[in-house]
Amino acid sequence: MSTLNAAIDASASALAAERARIEVAVSNLANAESTRAPDGRPYRRRDVVLSATPVETFDAVLGRAGAIGVAVAGIVEDRAPARQRYEPSHPDADAEGFVSVPNVDPAEEMVDMVSAARAYQANLTAISLVRDLLQRALELGRG
Amino acid sequence: MNEIGDAALVALLRRQMTHAVARQVVAAGNLANIDTPNFRAREVDFDVTLNHAVAGTLVTTHPDHLTAAADAPAGPLTRETAGAPVRRDGNSVQIDRELLAMTDAAGDFARAQTVLAAKFRLVRYALSESR
Numbered sequence: 001m002s003t004l005n006a007a008i009d010a011s012a013s014a015l016a017a018e019r020a021r022i023e024v025a026v027s028n029l030a031n032a033e034s035t036r037a038p039d040g041r042p043y044r045r046r047d048v049v050l051s052a053t054p055v056e057t058f059d060a061v062l063g064r065a066g067a068i069g070v071a072v073a074g075i076v077e078d079r080a081p082a083r084q085r086y087e088p089s090h091p092d093a094d095a096e097g098f099v100s101v102p103n104v105d106p107a108e109e110m111v112d113m114v115s116a117a118r119a120y121q122a123n124l125t126a127i128s129l130v131r132d133l134l135q136r137a138l139e140l141g142r143g
Numbered sequence: 144m145n146e147i148g149d150a151a152l153v154a155l156l157r158r159q160m161t162h163a164v165a166r167q168v169v170a171a172g173n174l175a176n177i178d179t180p181n182f183r184a185r186e187v188d189f190d191v192t193l194n195h196a197v198a199g200t201l202v203t204t205h206p207d208h209l210t211a212a213a214d215a216p217a218g219p220l221t222r223e224t225a226g227a228p229v230r231r232d233g234n235s236v237q238i239d240r241e242l243l244a245m246t247d248a249a250g251d252f253a254r255a256q257t258v259l260a261a262k263f264r265l266v267r268y269a270l271s272e273s274r
Contacts, residue, residue: 004164007171014175021178050179055172068172070179119177122238126171129245133167136256137160140263 004137006067007130009055013069014123020072021048021116025109032104035092042092043102045078078103149262156259162187163252165219170244173236181233184224184241192219 024046034043051073056066080103088097166187176182227235 004167007164007168010168010172010175014177017175018178050176052176052179052182066172067168068176068185070175115178118238122174122177122242125242126174126245129249130167130171133164133249133252136253140256140260 004130004134006055008127010067010069011123011127011130013053013055013071015120015127017048017050017070017072018116018120018123020075022113022120024048024075025113025116028104029106029109032102032106032109034102035090035099042082042100043104044082045080045102045104046075047078048075049073153259153262156255156262159255160252160259162189162192162219163248163255166248167245167252169221170241170248174238174241174245177234177236177238177241179234182236183229183234184227184236185221186224186244188220188222191222 028045031037031043037043049072050070052068053071054066055069082100082103084098085101086097087093087099090099093099169185169187173184224235224240227237227240229235
């Protein structure tokens, strides 16, 4: 049975996923110049992988209308190579004077962040619409 | 002349509300997956759901008549939204279409709820001896 609670659960899962995207974009931006990550190499850009997950698995198996939420399947490192910058005075420069700088493109991160923020907003709107419906259903029992 | 409880009308309104909720739930699920790669937008398949709903009351009088599946699911069914353009990441969710579907379903729900509330008010009025 598809219920309004399932719709709220689906939207809430999207809020969490979009927040994860914003958090990852923020840490990418913050580390755009970090030449030393915990593993000693330059920081690598991270990306969120999203996957659709039914809120009510039972209904999904039967092919019925059920809410489909979203889950963060994992946070993966971008495989693009680190940028090389000629800066011989840098302490992390190699023998030729090149420094490996993280493969972060600030413009890309900003676009990601705006898109995640918009999606967050849309899901908030969805939640408030569903809440209105729930409220109206409750009004039926009022005297 | 209808009785005051009007069970048929109440059942009809109840089904209308259930249908509106199903549309709302499916649209919310689509909206949640607006950035999921390879996710295709879904919508409530009204025709198939209707066929399943009336299947129990139909009688076959000719061998060529279609018979309803015995294990017809009870709830509304969904299908992929037809004709929705697919983005490069394989996703076909459009934010405006889903929000419109949600507003639309909310309107249907509100309409049925208003009528149902009026119906109940009438019953309550009769029960309280017109006070």
